[in-house]
Amino acid sequence: MTSQADAVLAAIRERRSVKQVRLDPVPRDLIEQVLEAAVWAPNHHLTQPWRFFVLTGSARDALGEVLARDPALSADKREAIRQKPLRAPVVIAVAVEPDPRRPLLDEIAAGVAAIQNMLLAAHALGLGAIWRTGRAIEDPAVKAFFGLSDRAVLLGFVYLGFPASVPEPPARRPASECTMWFDAATTAAARARALDGSSPAGTVEPTSAT
């Protein structure tokens, strides 16, 4: 294997969602490298639907205020929510502004690929990153905060900083458990299921590689 292949595969395996980061600032050029990596993600018809909003310093407080604005919540709960964007020195909101002529799922998928690029780039640059979602991504006031259109989809927040501690890798099911290799029998069953409706879905079970 080439050293490039080794490096890419190692980055994919060794990247972790890092919750605990130091609060000291991240140099702007590192943040820009993470964003540059994002825009090399695959995207159908080159629509490049992603939008990035970089929050540092007091911009994170402003987002916290928006998140915690519900007066029906207890003061403690509101304070806990208000603090959320302060967990990292950099919070990058990632959204897609979908091209209305294209399937929405394609546009979302491109944005998701861009986020994975960001996480891998952050890891390669020695940063810790985590993708966070939660209720905030569906909150109209949060979309307004970022000036997003009604059609836009907010995909989450990438929290970035220098790692304070990196978790152990969580267990993964092996790919073989989620994979079906088509052989002659499964292909025949699949054709029958699709064309004649003769074989119920679920008949074809994942098999290991041969």
Ligand SMILES: Cc1cc2nc3c(=O)[nH]c(=O)nc-3n(C[C@H](O)[C@H](O)[C@H](O)COP(=O)(O)O)c2cc1C
């Ligand atoms: C769409 C999406 C949303 C996520 N949202 C959160 C979140 O809100 N809070 C959180 O702690 N982790 C979140 N994560 C990170 C996952 O918890 C993490 O990827 C998982 O535990 C596997 O760990 P790893 O990324 O280190 O392999 C999210 C991941 C994805 C893909």
